[in-house]
Amino acid sequence: MEGEETYLELFLARCAAQDDLAPPRSPLLSPIVPYDVYIPNSSNPETTFNSQLEEVTETSGNFSSVDLSFLPDELTQEDKDQTLIRSKHETEENCKTKSWQSGLPLPSQQDVGLALNSSGGSNSHSHLHPGDADSAQPSPEKPLSLPLASITPMTPVTPVSECSGIVPQLQNIVSTVNLACKLDLKKIALHAKNAEYNPKRFAAVIMRIREPRTTALIFSSGKMVCTGAKSEELSRLAARKYARVVQKLGFPARFLDFKIQNMVGSCDVRFPIRLEGLVLTHQQFSSYEPELFPGLIYRMVKPRIVLLIFVSGKVVLTGAKERSEIYEAFENIYPILKGFKKT
């Protein structure tokens, strides 16, 4: 416990020094990213926070030889995550200006409760101005409650009248990373658990791990594809675990150019949609061939996302490189879908 507490202090000190918010980091480490689910976690902030730290210490410990190459990645990742969190919060703020639909009652109640908790804190400012230096040292239990705490926006936000109140859930993330060393696939397949290698069929090792439940394709050039994770952080974590496995087998594996290639999200608008009407009015974007595929394929231009829209009201969004693109695409399509609601 000693070691972990000091690590916590160091961690928080580092974050404060960088003018970063410690709180947004913890939700990212949480395995369940959609915030309508992780709010219940905030009731046990200490344990969840510490368990995240355990994971971090564990992984960082074993990569003692390649720690340095990790750090730059993490720093830039944090910046990127800040913008993601910011845009996510903006959408959240927009939603709050309108009364919530019955779809997500739990988060809104929790929001109000948490807002009351930290309404006095300076942290409510820091959400909309994360660059500000006045993000004071928050105590461990605050972090997880903060992201949704602020109900009164500090900057005037134009209310989006058609805000959906529905958040697409990420289903699959495909990422690539370069281990930067030539690999002997046969050796990997022989010594690693859960590895398949059939050179006649495909020139890569297929490895799977249970936590996070993902699959990786490892090529002899050192490049690796990781699929199946449900969030960006999980994909990154899984990729690091695979890299560690390769490292343990004696290869000088590094962790270069980690990049998310594709993100898939899905959600349900909860009403049936009249696809014939949609394909007619949005001809230049949509294709609908029910004999071939039961869903309508909608190619949104901005952001460049492909949406599969089904009669039942389920929507699948794919082709995103960032989470914000999925949210934005869904917010764009929602009013259109409402127009074709089948009563």
Place this chain on the structure above:
Amino acid sequence: MNNTAASPMSTATSSSGRSTGKSVSFAAELQSMMFSLGDSRRPLHETAVLVEDVVHTQLINLQAAEVSQLRGARVISAEDLLFLIRKDKKKLRRLLKYMFFRDYKSKIVKGIDEDDLLEDKLSGSNNANKRQKIAQDFLNSIDQTGELLAMFEDDEIDEVKQERMERAERQTRIMDSAQYAEFCESRQLSFSKKASKFRDWLDCSSLEIKPNVVAMEILAYLAYETVAQLVDLALLVRQDMVTKAGDPFSHAISATFIQYHSSAESTAACGGEAHSDAIQPCHIREAVRRYSHKIGPLSPFTSAYRRNGMAFLAC
């Protein structure tokens, strides 16, 4: 029913003796398909059987096997079918768009499910845009005037498809959600979903040269297009048959039906149908007759594939 009346189908030899004792029948599926294409909620069984017959005859008479034989190939492939359709620009374009859409859809669906992604990688061959490549390579090889290749860039609106979309939209607007759910299910029916039944229906096993997978997809698509065309035309015919007050040509139009309806009663029966009722076999027959009888100065020269004196609806 094939051998009665001056039906163009009776000239085709393969259709005789087929109406009874046929084990594989798509009549039930066809009824659903016709509903999804614009027919009433419960299309008539006789109409479905007739449509099945027409489609079957047309596909058999494509004689794609002969084309492959000419080529010296061992299987009927997509190229042979593309060759047969090359004359009709609009239909060719529609077929190409269908093929591209199929490629595009598999690409997207693959990206969503990680298992699909792995399977595709494991299968080794580069499956992306497979059909598009086949089509492009082939048209490249036979194109003399550059017209066919221009088709790939062609972005004109397909009027027939547009009309079908509008009709579907009108139909679905007035449905409630239960009816709409049923409609959607019917729309999803296709010949390609029942591939093995489709193969038996076409009696592929008796052919020397069999079609490959992509060719079967195209054949299923052609069958579906034929049904769609028949419904389109039959709806037009039915609309014509309803005598509108003040229409100056109504007496002339009704004259074309005389060969089928000997008695005044059946004319009245056909003509008196409300719009919402099902398409009758007489509509279908009239539609086929009109389609194969192209009026115009160049009609003997326009249709290049009148092997048995029958025009092809799908191509």
